[in-house]
Amino acid sequence: MDAVRYAAPNQLDIVNVPIPEIQEDQVLIKVTCCGICGTDRHLAEGEFIGKFPLIPGHEIVGIISQIGSSVKGLIIGDRCVADNTILCDSCYYCRRGQYLLCSNFDSLGVTKAGGFAGFVAVHSKKVFKINNLTDEEATLVEPAACAIHGMDRLRPSVGVEAIIFGAGPTGIILAQLLKINGASKVVIVANKGVKTKIARDLEAGDEYIELDRENPHPQWAKLKDEYQGKFDIVIEATGSQAIATDSINFVRRGGSLLIYGVYSNADRVQWSPAKIFQDEITVIGSFAQTHCFPRAVAYLDSGKIKVKGMVTDIFFIKDFEKALEKLRSKTACKIALRP
Ligand SMILES: [Zn+2]
Numbered sequence: 090m091d092a093v094r095y096a097a098p099n100q101l102d103i104v105n106v107p108i109p110e111i112q113e114d115q116v117l118i119k120v121t122c123c124g125i126c127g128t129d130r131h132l133a134e135g136e137f138i139g140k141f142p143l144i145p146g147h148e149i150v151g152i153i154s155q156i157g158s159s160v161k162g163l164i165i166g167d168r169c170v171a172d173n174t175i176l177c178d179s180c181y182y183c184r185r186g187q188y189l190l191c192s193n194f195d196s197l198g199v200t201k202a203g204g205f206a207g208f209v210a211v212h213s214k215k216v217f218k219i220n221n222l223t224d225e226e227a228t229l230v231e232p233a234a235c236a237i238h239g240m241d242r243l244r245p246s247v248g249v250e251a252i253i254f255g256a257g258p259t260g261i262i263l264a265q266l267l268k269i270n271g272a273s274k275v276v277i278v279a280n281k282g283v284k285t286k287i288a289r290d291l292e293a294g295d296e297y298i299e300l301d302r303e304n305p306h307p308q309w310a311k312l313k314d315e316y317q318g319k320f321d322i323v324i325e326a327t328g329s330q331a332i333a334t335d336s337i338n339f340v341r342r343g344g345s346l347l348i349y350g351v352y353s354n355a356d357r358v359q360w361s362p363a364k365i366f367q368d369e370i371t372v373i374g375s376f377a378q379t380h381c382f383p384r385a386v387a388y389l390d391s392g393k394i395k396v397k398g399m400v401t402d403i404f405f406i407k408d409f410e411k412a413l414e415k416l417r418s419k420t421a422c423k424i425a426l427r428p
């Protein structure tokens with residue numbers, strides 16, 4: 090099978106490798122589509138938690154093509170998504186039930202062979218059937234699972250007002266989750282472009298503030314003027330150091346700031362500890378997810394969370410470089426790869 094492979098950071102090749110062999114508790118998924126995520130760019134550059142050599146791709150969608158001898162409840166031909174996380178179950182954190190903090194956290198497409206390939210072997214307990222979603226739409230299940238974990242971390246109260254910086258797939262899904270889980274107002278702030286258009290089409294938010302990419306400063310100043318300290322929940326989902334620094338100014342006294350983007354390891358923010366102290370601001374980190382796939386499938390497959398049109402570009406594996414270029418251009422919402 091053809092696969093995208095990094096021998097080391099920044100050393101990309103399209104290689105032909107054997108189809109993986111499955112163990113008795115695994116299934117072989119014939120990949121039909123695999124989403125590309127902002128994380129993949131950081132991975133390619135050697136940041137984040139990658140282990141090399143690596144076949145990336147952690148937003149895996151496909152059809153079951155082979156089943157291990159002890160697997161129950163799945164049959165060949167089932168359309169499915171795969172939860173990419175692998176938890177050791179025996180480290181300090183796993184034994185306390187804090188699986189996300191697993192010291193040996195592995196992930197298909199991050200530390201182990203993932204979905205930018207023809208086939209991927211997955212433990213059957215991590216496989217979830219889909220019915221109504223198209224292959225492209227189903228690439229949003231993993232990002233939705235991560236967003237659900239973010240909601241679990243936030244635990245928004247009824248009637249909160251929220252602002253989200255960033256209208257990538259994550260921002261669009263988080264906005265919808267907030268709307269259907271009690272927020273009285275959701276404001277989306279993002280650069281003008283295809284992502285904000287999709288956010289509007291899907292009615293993800295209640296209000297949209299589109300910043301001019303070339304010269305965002307006047308709008309940013311106006312935004313600060315009008316909205317400083319006006320939100321119970323502020324979500325930073327751009328991965329920008331500058332916006333992460335500014336985002337705390339939008340938190341209402343007693344409110345929460347969710348740090349949700351993927352940042353460069355060298356990024357730093359400067360916040361006033363006096364403000365955090367006096368305003369009793371809660372700063373929350375949210376990273377990946379575990380065990381959120383069932384709820385993500387339920388939300389997306391039922392259409393309660395809308396993802397139609399979010400995949401704007403599809404590339405074949407052999408054109409992965411072009412897909413990365415498109416990702417860097419910031420003119421796509423979700424990009425997916427097909428074998
Ligand atoms: Zn992702």
Ligand SMILES: [Zn+2]
Pocket residue numbers: 176177178179180181182183184190191192193194
């Ligand atoms: Zn563990």
